[in-house]
Amino acid sequence: MKTFLKTVSCCAVVLMLGNSGSLLAQDKAKGEKVYKAYCATCHQANGQGLSTVYPPLAGSDYIKNKPKKEIIKSVANGLKGEITVNGKKFNGVMVALPKNYTDQDAADVLTYVYNSWGNPGGTVTVAEVKAVRGK
Ligand code: HEC
Numbered sequence: 001m002k003t004f005l006k007t008v009s010c011c012a013v014v015l016m017l018g019n020s021g022s023l024l025a026q027d028k029a030k031g032e033k034v035y036k037a038y039c040a041t042c043h044q045a046n047g048q049g050l051s052t053v054y055p056p057l058a059g060s061d062y063i064k065n066k067p068k069k070e071i072i073k074s075v076a077n078g079l080k081g082e083i084t085v086n087g088k089k090f091n092g093v094m095v096a097l098p099k100n101y102t103d104q105d106a107a108d109v110l111t112y113v114y115n116s117w118g119n120p121g122g123t124v125t126v127a128e129v130k131a132v133r134g135k
Pocket residue numbers: 035038039040041042043053054055056057060062063071074075079080081082083085090091092093094095097109110113
């Protein structure tokens with residue numbers, strides 16, 4: 001039984017690393033921490049958002065249809081005014097990502113969001129965040 005468990009957990013690790021080469025997996029894991037500590041307060045742990053106040057990130061057509069640069073800008077520098085996400089209108093304010101979160105944190109959390117809940121995938125790099133942050 002012990003050997004069996006060892007074999008199983010060993011294979012699970014190999015499978016996880018095998019899944020898309022691990023760098024992405026690492027960024028996602030770090031991004032998830034930032035997400036849970038910060039973004040989830042409003043957008044909820046499952047990305048579903050909250051009533052008409054906080055829009056969903058899960059399966060968001062807004063994320064899918066906007067250029068990646070716009071999404072990075074919104075999260076890095078803030079977003080306000082009326083937007084429509086998955087057919088629902090929102091008109092709130094998202095403040096800029098607090099400065100204690102590094103460009104790396106921002107890249108990781110955006111990569112996590114792009115690769116979660118049916119969103120289109122892809123990566124956000126530190127360089128891409130640097131290019132828009134604080135402007
Ligand atoms: C204090 C609450 C709050 C926090 C924290 C917050 N957001 Fe938002 N977010 C909002 C609101 C409100 C909007 C809609 C703004 C509007 O109506 O123009 C929004 C909009 C968005 C959108 C575009 C709309 C959509 O649903 O696709 C994205 C993407 C997004 N947030 C991602 C994030 C990420 C990633 C984080 C964490 C780094 C985060 N937000 C943290 C409140 C928040």
